[in-house]
Amino acid sequence: MTKLQDLPIATLSATAKMPDRVTAALLSLIRTGEYPPGARLPSEMRMATSFGVSRTVIREAVSRLKSEGLVESRQGSGVYVRTGSMDTPFRIDPTVADSVQSLLQVVELRRGLESEIAALAAERRTPAQLDEIRAALAAIEADVATGGDGVDADMAFHRAIARATGNPHFLALWDFLGQFLRGAMTVTRALEAERQEMGRQVLDEHHALLEAIAAGDPAAASAAARHHMVMASQRIGTLEAGALGA
Incomplete structure (x- = not known):
């Protein structure tokens, strides 16, 4: 059975800030059931000693867990892991970008999302929204042509497609998942700059997606988005773990 003292923060990403690393360690203990719903967390002093950090760091980590609805304070008793409830938000470990x-798991999750988003965008996009998608794709090409990485424009391209669904929940969910992909996109685009064929491949995928949406073809748009995500997984898979700081 994993104990608090058996999970030193030194085993976590050295690129993360101390509160992030302690938060991730506590999350791991909660998710693996070492501290199940209803369990009391160790005292602030004990956690500070076990992790070798200040009590201020522990307070910040616990505060983050509280803000996520994962733990709660009980007057005069301590901090406890909350039982499941409707107001507990979905979250992804912030250290996901280190691995x-x-x-790849986030991209896999995004694959189905992007597929449905593209299909709905093909059905519902307005002329103005289509112009926004086109402008974002043109911005990717312009940025790359002048030596940029095109990351911001790429994010804007996919976000514009999500907006074209007319469903604000798709846009919010895309924003949530997209934040974990920026680091990987930056690295893969650096590789694309070195490999002209790979860069061309990515642009072709974006153009195929745009053309299907412009044609109002939900099936083609869905297929193009899915193909783009499959290829994105392959590109991320070529990275060395060290390139992402893992």
């Missing part, structure tokens, strides 16, 4: 395998 190629974890990023």
